[in-house]
Amino acid sequence: MRIGELADRAGTTTRALRYYESLGLLPPAGRAANGYRSYGDEHVRLLEQIRTLQDFGFGLEETRPFVECLRAGHESGDTCADSLAVYRRKLAELDACVERLRSVRDQVAAQLARAELAASAGGEPMCELAPPTERTPSP
Secondary structure (H helix, E strand, C coil): CCHHHHHHHHCCCHHHHHHHHHHCCCCCCEECCCCCEECCHHHHHHHHHHHHHHHCCCCCHHHHHHHHHHHCCCCCCCCCHHHHHHHHHHHHHHHHHHHHHHHHHHHHHHHHHHHHHHHHCCCCCCCCCCCHHHCCCCC
């Protein structure tokens, strides 16, 4: 298949395909007699892996171990040790992000409670939120 067809099947652009190829994520395409790139099902499979991981928030370079695992002949891109290590790092990142969000949620909930209390007492609520790393004690 030609590059445009591959791009359509993978839900990406021809420019992205050339970029992936320049990074070594996709093996170089064969060339037809007319000089056009010629791609096969292996390229589709690799692109599906890359796109799926990117949809889940993995960076392009983080997809490399999965692609290399597939290119090594494994049935799945996440059966190799390097792929599992990427999963572990991503999970740790997500856990840290969830914790930051919980902290912000708790701060917003506390501020809402203070604001509602002040409003019910006829006072003016004051915003006491500050970035978590620069939190100052309230008076």
